[in-house]
Amino acid sequence: VALSQETIMVREIEEGTLLSVPGLRGAALSSGIKETGRPDLALVVSDEPVAAAGVFTRNALPAAPVKLCRRRLAREPRGRAVVINSGNANAMTGDRGDRDAAAMAERLEERCGGPALVLSTGIIGVPMPMDRILGGIDRAAAELSPDAGEAVAEAMLTTDTRIKTCAVEVKLPADDGAAPARVVVGGVAKGSGMIHPDMATMLAVIATDAPLGQDAICSTLRAAVQRSFNEITVDGDTSTNDTVLLLAGGAQTRPILADTPRHAVLQAGIDVVAEQLARMIVADGEGATRVMELRVTGARGDDEARLVARTVTDSLLVKTALAGGDPNWGRILAAAANAGIPLRQEELSLSIGGHAVFAGGGPIGAHEQEIAKAFSDAEVVVELDLGRGDGRARMLTSDITKGYVEINAEYHT
């Protein structure tokens, strides 16, 4: 990724993972939470405590690990060790769930040092099998390695069909006397890209060895999430467990402050990792075969654009039309008009794959073959201009297929 045409400042690391970040080690194993025997527990541990921030679900009944991370990061925005389990979300589990999440953090701190953070995903409303989990933490803590990046990614999966991890190298510019420096941003995520996930919670951990100051780490993470995970239909306010963590620190460079050139470049690197993880999630949506990128412009403000974009990409008829590869654009306009915004037919324009389908108050009726082809590609760009202002937003959504229904109807408690 080139930020300017002259100098490449953010470069993808081939086969990079979260553990491409210097100073991080990890381990993953099957602790027995999943009856299938598949990997279900992972540790990520930094050589030393680093700055940490989190963005969490807005669901009114957050899971126990979400409450634990929120409380700990509010008290002290630092972290050293993260335990991630799949197979059980530790949500709707009452006081016992809170005690179980605390016990996981305590055991992790005993084995790997702290502060410790906890992420869980899986079934809701079932008590955690703590003997297996604590035993799993003990065993994994003895196996930490910088080579476990893909294993960590795998142990987070539930209905995902592939691992989601990547890393970039970021060249920090010289700044106020500090020499240029190379740092790494890596990330890992799980999630199935559909709305209202429960067994399909979205979790992500992003890390960098660049030392972000405490003043900057929260806003940096929020900005990256806003441009990535909040622009896919796995959005932050649905599941009980959705969490994105950022760990930053370790490299022998001076702390990076907000509003500096170094920070701008590092933000770009973090944004790239977040965007790549978000795209991986939506493309691996449960049963998904196709991704639609919806760009809404001409709204009265970005919030209005976002509301319209979300209403369209949450529409079941739009998602099933996408599954059928059918450019049934009437469904897109009908869904947009259902967002509670007083749209006017004569101000709207809609294009699919760069071809206008609706403008000037009526259908265009041209390029039908090109439009049908664009809508049946693996990725289709749909542009909707509301003709009311300068607000804009973007959302990525996958399609809803019979495979989605199969996964979610036939998953039994």
Added chain:
Amino acid sequence: VALSQETIMVREIEEGTLLSVPGLRGAALSSGIKETGRPDLALVVSDEPVAAAGVFTRNALPAAPVKLCRRRLAREPRGRAVVINSGNANAMTGDRGDRDAAAMAERLEERCGGPALVLSTGIIGVPMPMDRILGGIDRAAAELSPDAGEAVAEAMLTTDTRIKTCAVEVKLPADDGAAPARVVVGGVAKGSGMIHPDMATMLAVIATDAPLGQDAICSTLRAAVQRSFNEITVDGDTSTNDTVLLLAGGAQTRPILADTPRHAVLQAGIDVVAEQLARMIVADGEGATRVMELRVTGARGDDEARLVARTVTDSLLVKTALAGGDPNWGRILAAAANAGIPLRQEELSLSIGGHAVFAGGGPIGAHEQEIAKAFSDAEVVVELDLGRGDGRARMLTSDITKGYVEINAEYHT
């Protein structure tokens, strides 16, 4: 249906239809809108002009026939003839669509007298084949009969699998010197019971020979819709075409005024017809195999209860769990907690088929077989108490199955 134990005031008419209402005739035929050759055009005509009211979609881009009906009923709340077509929604069709809807009303008034009203359902964004439609109106007008009730119901269908029509007899009590009187309420509807319908718009016509005063007809219809069509997931604010019409008048009794005993009984009769049609719609949801009735109590006000009920019944994970017959109640609580209400885990209680599954801040873990059985029946009642107040609401939803995806993915423009 007995309103009191002593006197049956509202009684179902066996094989009743909209045209069971004295003074109504109808006709239906294949005009050629649908390429399949199935019936696609129906007329309903009253012997004389009667009072009329409508409730319409809140979609910001209503279809041309919705705009026409709104405008005409605002000017004069009366109607005599209704034309209903399926196969084309006349939505997103610009100025031409408005002219086409007006031409349909004009032709109908020429043939059958007015005022005329127009209802359309079907594909969005395609111009109406006006030659066929006008020819169809001409032919149907020559065939009006009181025996065409089922044919009218059939000509309205799109993806529906069965007709939806019923009627009741209502015994109006003596009132202020007027003798008791028997009147009929009949109705017809189409709709496939899913969210964001487009080819699956919800349309309904309810009629009675009881003469409702102009002061009472609008509020009577709104009350009936609130307790029926607005409590299923085909709700009034989604499609471009959703319409419910009420026609009232003709019987030789004195006008029925609001807030009288006669009005209360007639309202009950209209409510019964609306409720029956709504249940028929949700049970015939595209691909549906099962209906869930969600009762939310303990909210801070009915609006809050309604918001939670809609959030849960719109949840794709809840609807697919229902398809699987799987009492995955964690999904129900997680969806409720996503409504933006500050719920507290320890105040919630949830039961399925009368058996408690969550209370006192945690899972109950009893009666698992009975709960699984209740959730796999054709109809399941789920009760969610929020523990915050006295507000209550009810929603009916069908399940989302592979059949739904098949219908909506494989329907091509």
